[in-house]
Amino acid sequence: QVQLVESGGESVQSGGSLSLSCAASGRTFTIHNMGWFRQAPGKEREFVAAIRWIGGDKNYADSVQGRFTISKDLVQNTMSLQMNMLKPDDTAVYYCAAARQPPLSFVVSEYDFWGQGTQVTVSS
Numbered sequence: 395q396v397q398l399v400e401s402g403g404e405s406v407q408s409g410g411s412l413s414l415s416c417a418a419s420g421r422t423f424t425i426h427n428m429g430w431f432r433q434a435p436g437k438e439r440e441f442v443a444a445i446r447w448i449g450g451d452k453n454y455a456d457s458v459q460g461r462f463t464i465s466k467d468l469v470q471n472t473m474s475l476q477m478n479m480l481k482p483d484d485t486a487v488y489y490c491a492a493a494r495q496p497p498l499s500f501v502v503s504e505y506d507f508w509g510q511g512t513q514v515t516v517s518s
Contacts, residue, residue: 396420396507398490403512406480410516414475416490416509427493428473429505430464432486432514439489441500443475451498457483480516487511 402414418425429444443464444453452464463476473490491505499505 396422396425396492398492398507398509400488400490400509400512403488403514405515408480408482408516408518410480411478412480412514414488414512416473418471418492422471424494425492426496427498429491430475431489431491431502434486439502444498444500445473446498453498453500482516482518485514485516487513
């Protein structure tokens with residue numbers, strides 16, 4: 395099993411920046427990829443960004459491309475999401491996820507482990 399704990403969610407104003415962090419523990423050697431997803435009230439959970447745990451591949455949703463940056467620290471077993479130029483539409487609960495399978499996926503069901511989520515609220 396892999397345990398994931400997110401932190402860093404806050405309320406910010408439109409145009410502001412925020413950094414989220416995800417700490418992984420347990421059987422981290424089983425992780426192939428990690429990703430960030432988000433879920434706004436009344437909406438389905440959606441892909442934000444993903445990163446290959448070993449290697450440099452990254453993938454972003456079109457809606458955050460150029461504004462968000464995903465990164466990792468293999469020594470600390472952490473993953474981060476730097477979010478710049480935040481918009482009210484970015485308001486959601488942000489979830490960290492880990493996948494045991496190789497494809498760098500944007501599909502919710504292809505991730506095996508999930509954190510509890512952290513709330514990001516962007517006001518206009």
